Amino acid sequence: MNFDAITIRDIARELHLSVSTVSKALRDSYEISEKTKKLVTEFAQKHNYRPNPMAQSLKKGHSKSIGIVVSSIDNQFFSQVINGMESEAYSQGYNVIITQSHESYELEVQNVGHLIHRAIDGLLISIATETADVEHLRRLQQQGLPIVFFDRVSNEIDTHKVIVDNLGGAYQATMHLLASGYKNIAHITSSVTSSVTNQRLAGYVDALVESGIEVNEQYIKYCLHGGLNLDELEQAIDELMQTEPRPDAILTASDRITTSTMTLLHKKNIRIPQDVALVGFSNTVLADVLNPSLTSVHQPAFEIGRKATEMLLSIINSKRPITEFENVVLPTELFIRSSSASKLK
Amino acid sequence: MNFDAITIRDIARELHLSVSTVSKALRDSYEISEKTKKLVTEFAQKHNYRPNPMAQSLKKGHSKSIGIVVSSIDNQFFSQVINGMESEAYSQGYNVIITQSHESYELEVQNVGHLIHRAIDGLLISIATETADVEHLRRLQQQGLPIVFFDRVSNEIDTHKVIVDNLGGAYQATMHLLASGYKNIAHITSSVTSSVTNQRLAGYVDALVESGIEVNEQYIKYCLHGGLNLDELEQAIDELMQTEPRPDAILTASDRITTSTMTLLHKKNIRIPQDVALVGFSNTVLADVLNPSLTSVHQPAFEIGRKATEMLLSIINSKRPITEFENVVLPTELFIRSSSASKLK
DNA sequence: AATTTTTACGCAAACGTTTGAGTTAGCTTG
DNA sequence: CAAGCTAACTCAAACGTTTGCGTAAAAATT
Structure with a gap:
């Protein structure tokens, strides 16, 4: 865990600055002089400083990770989809957490619960064949969780969807x-x-x-x-x-x-x-x-995954709540x- | 994010207890009376309390997630391996974060960096074909990161390994x-x-x-x-x-x-x-x-993944540093x- | 020169949890 | 019955950041 355990506090001490100055310098705040910014960023660079993601998450209230639920990863179609998701998410600085429902309703509910517990910022889901009732998902959406459906979508929930023709x-x-x-x-x-x-x-x-x-x-x-x-x-x-x-x-x-x-x-x-x-x-x-x-x-499995992720991240990063949802249909x-x-x- | 946003603080307020009493009650501390424990746990249960994983991670210094690096998820062998990993990790309350090296040394280094940044508790890796130098991994191991190799292992690093014959x-x-x-x-x-x-x-x-x-x-x-x-x-x-x-x-x-x-x-x-x-x-x-x-x-791809994960978690959960490493060889x-x-x- | 404005920084609270160190009240002991 | 003990709590610091507010000095304006 405590690898290159250098924190913002260490930088502050070394440079005889306050913690907040260092933080602001790193975030390129207008409050900080160019000189100090340069000093701080160079020091940080040199000592390979990385902000602690958990502290950031705790403070900012999001985890920079998105949850994925597919029936099985060991399936050409889904592994290609995930490939696309991973690619898009990664390029925007997000991690993906993958879970498998194995087509079981019970496992699906459990996995979604686990993902929520892990404080995901959004959910990408292809619902299990067994699942008839999507109440558990609707509740989450109403509580503000961004959800994008792909492949197996639900008509009962209004959100972005990516399917094929x-x-x-x-x-x-x-x-x-x-x-x-x-x-x-x-x-x-x-x-x-x-x-x-x-x-x-x-x-x-x-x-x-x-x-x-x-x-x-x-x-x-x-x-x-x-x-x-x-x-x-x-x-x-x-x-x-x-x-x-x-x-x-x-x-x-x-x-x-x-x-x-x-x-x-x-x-x-x-x-x-x-x-x-x-x-x-x-x-x-x-x-x-x-x-x-x-x-x-x-x-177009990769593209399905990529597009769904792009849409999810756009909801996550949107300032105002989304009310108009898109239904993307890709050709087979x-x-x-x-x-x-x-x-x- | 803030779904069922009930915190330990909320419980404390409702029950006219201090935050620490609630925390200790939930963790079943000997310092707390049975009566209070019952009160707290029942209240928590009823209001669907879930400890905030990021706060816990920050405090405890681990993230309950493990990193995986494979060449490509879109590959029968690796998706089966990951299937096994996901299964074992999940059953022990860990998440997996999957990344792909696409056989590139550069991507491998970058991914491992990203994973460390995400504060993983351990790493499961099959090194990329391109990778000749494993210095970046050795350094991490020396800093205390538990690593288990599978499939493509390195002889230059001493740790648990899972391969086939x-x-x-x-x-x-x-x-x-x-x-x-x-x-x-x-x-x-x-x-x-x-x-x-x-x-x-x-x-x-x-x-x-x-x-x-x-x-x-x-x-x-x-x-x-x-x-x-x-x-x-x-x-x-x-x-x-x-x-x-x-x-x-x-x-x-x-x-x-x-x-x-x-x-x-x-x-x-x-x-x-x-x-x-x-x-x-x-x-x-x-x-x-x-x-x-x-x-x-x-x-036996699933078993490779399962076994490697089991071994990684045993290192992670071990009190004393491991010095004796196992080299598991499964039959083809x-x-x-x-x-x-x-x-x- | 006195005032206001700007610049550049520090202070401290907050995010939700854990935990060692107090702090009571009630109880036991010699 | 004073001294110590225990049970059952509470306090407060800490994990590493972020951020609104406060403030001193420098610069700009009268």
Whole structure:
């Protein structure tokens, strides 16, 4: 702890100045002469003075750190998002404190509590699939905590949000499958309560309806744990494969579900795309080298994180309370690869 | 910030007690009667009192947070490691602050500086490939900062370390290639200065020597940026493919190098394993569904993170200075898949 | 030269907590 | 019953900063 334990007091003593003079000199106050400022800053520089952040935090009432809640850090999409957050926060002198909800409501509440306890200046959160009630967040917001939602947002709380064009992404992916000759397209998604799920589902439905294809409810499977629970996903796939007519393509709605589905199809010796085509939301850098290479809806994850953090910091640094909130929607990108190779010749 | 802004002072006022009585009651001091303790704790409970962590930190001289430096969070191996760290730290009431060095020495120094500035109680670090000089870390350790190395450790600093059996992992992988009929095995690794690189290289060499095969220096390629820089890696592969006799197998020494090599081989239409077999250190969960499925040396990443954190916290919480340091070596596991399919029939 | 203004600095309180050193009142002891 | 002891508190300093206010000297204005 007490490394280069030089404090403002030490500087004051050495330079025969008062503590407040030193403090003001370092903060470049107009009250202090240029000469003294120079003296102090040079001395501080030379002795590698660093203000004690805890004393500053205590005094100023903020901690220069922001809290992050994601479902799991061990997930290409989220780790890329966090990468963007860390980058932006760091460049503005903030630290990030990362916590994982593992899609559990209980853990989410607990983590947020812990973060508040650590006196974060703001919160970046993608709510857990399990979470249906966001009262705990609303209360915090009303008490003045700046919050920015990303990815999985809540409609019930009014604040800045950063999402991607989920509807468009799913629509485009579904249209691509249809154009490639697939007729019976299934959709595996996560919890019904999630904003992301609903938007992607809507894109899927829109594409079907627009193409004059009836939506078959049996083709839509919900996985409450977002693919974290393999059994749940396996059951969904098994059910799909027994549905008549059997689906000839699957659209998966999240990174984890996509990769897990791929793994399970392999395990079951179901060939992609001959037996069933696969298109999924995924940010894996390995899409190209998968077997088969994976047609994926890619999200600008880094940019999501960067933008969300930028917006959060703008709330934090704003003098007046914010009442107008922005809803940033970033585009997705469809990468067409072999897992959805055309059936037509 | 000032959420449930109830302080010890508020409690004291309400209960007509002094601030110190309340503080001592909450800390269960023998100086306070059971009756008063009960009164105070119940009041605190009811009003959801939480001690201000910054005031506590300032007073007690520690921050209950530990710093982490990894090359990149967006990397399966490291995100799994961090997952383990976060889990252990959190369970002991500590926060983690994560920073990324992106394999740059300069960034590493800067990040460590920032972490110290944030008054971390300890440091978990995997040093950057670029880093040759660890003087900056040694100085901090001498000043009393508890440090635990993981993955990329330094021999020049004596402290707890958590690594895997790099030599054994590389040895086993090389032996497997030899047993599968591959004769000309190349090795792509990262910086020469890295402990990991050296150990894996040694395992590779040992296996060859033990099998009576001469080590061909031209088969060993170093990538200073650990695969972050694709050009560098592409050049290494190009050179290998022009070496006579051309290698019939490659052992890659890190997660990033492995996946990038796979991507590049695809791009160049070099078939795996027909043209060249591939075995790599990697923690990707997608190894099974790659094309071809990837023979990989897997590291217990979560456990590395968990163990390193446990050891760091034991130093932090130790009354007396530690002089005896442990060097934990965890086993790797070789998963044999198609990218190294036997040449023999 | 007397006044006001400006410059440059010091004092002290405050942020919320912890803790060693008092300070009572009630109790025990010889 | 005086002297000491204990239990149960309170006081006040301290952690390292920041900041409003006070003030002396220098400079500018009458």
